Amino acid sequence: MHDAVVNESAPRVAGLFAGIGGLELGLRRGMGAHAAMLCEWWEPAQAVLQDRFPGVPLHDDVQTLQSLPDVEVVTAGFPCTDLSQAGRTAGIEGAASGMVRHLFELLADSGPTWVVIENVRNMLALDGGRAMEYLVSEFERLQFRWAYRLVDSRFTGVPQRRQRVIMLASRTHDPRSVLFSDDVAEPSGERYRDDAHGFYWTEGRRGLGWAKDALPTLKGGSGLGIPSPPALWVRDAEPGRAIVTPSLTDAEDLQGFPRGWTEAAQGFGRSGSARWKLVGNAVTVGVAEWLGRRLGLPPGTWDDGGSLILPRGTRWPAAAWGDKNERWEYPASMWPEVQPYRHLLDVVDQSTMTPLSLRATSGFYGRLQASSLRYDENFALAVKQHAEFMEGNVA
């Protein structure tokens, strides 16, 4: 499906900081929206957008964008580089994350029905919540009602634990009727299988990112741009195949994209490093699809009595809403719905996964042994045996 074939009555979206279009693809799936304009300045991302959204006007730098087209939805998954734990944590005034101020300059003179922002969980806590304070204050100043909610990508059925803040704002509609009207409790752990676990092989001192039947969050890569996807422990694998890393197309699938979505960026960076960064930075497509479906439905209901007043300067909770007068905490879970779960070993292609190298495995094993972390002894044994196998193969 391409946006070049446009249904004139379909809702229109302007995608700022569009990346590889996770939000725009999800909104297309969820509400039939088509992209009227995309803005993205990084060449590999531009290549993917031109390939996947052919014919859609693509502007490069948000700083030179003079105005927004007449659209129903404006999306802005602005850079998380300065906000994420994996990033530089300079905060909302950082050179990258600070780009979001251009969104608000553009909104001052335009009237989209909805604005969608997505960013990392750390945005709630970093620097005493300054980034959230900035976003909320800007929406208040521009007379928008706003709501946000932390969600876990696993609710969409993908085996990736990824917690992200979805913020929705409108001058004319109530974002609570979209963001809070679906809620189910976190499903019981019984739905996860025991045959594969994800972890960060780059860690092992203070944490593991341990995830049963899932990978921990795929990230955009280190500051050096070296792809370091999380690893999996496959419990019953043959020697040398028990500690492995997923392929790039597995990663696309784990983010809800069709496999090969970022092929147009293959020529950028060493060994597909640009593609890894693009995929790690993207919004899980199913999250945007749920949002789109909700935006396309009549307003839903939420628990009107469930909110608690949120005094200024307090910690930002997992979900909240407000307008220019008030701010409220809302008891929403990270699970708006529960789509059928795709087990980790049913998603990744075991034949194309890469055994973790001897160096990486030994380094991780050493850190694990020296740490005071609690872990499954069988896991530690599998790591040790993998290191021995790899050593035998090197010798």
Ligand SMILES: C[S@@+](CC[C@H](N)C(=O)[O-])C[C@H]1O[C@@H](n2cnc3c(N)ncnc32)[C@H](O)[C@@H]1O
């Ligand atoms: C977190 S990513 C967005 C991911 C996107 N929502 C997706 O699903 O792929 C932020 C994007 O903003 C882009 N960006 C940063 N500064 C920009 C600027 N001044 N103009 C346009 N794009 C910019 C980055 O290149 C990056 O692709």
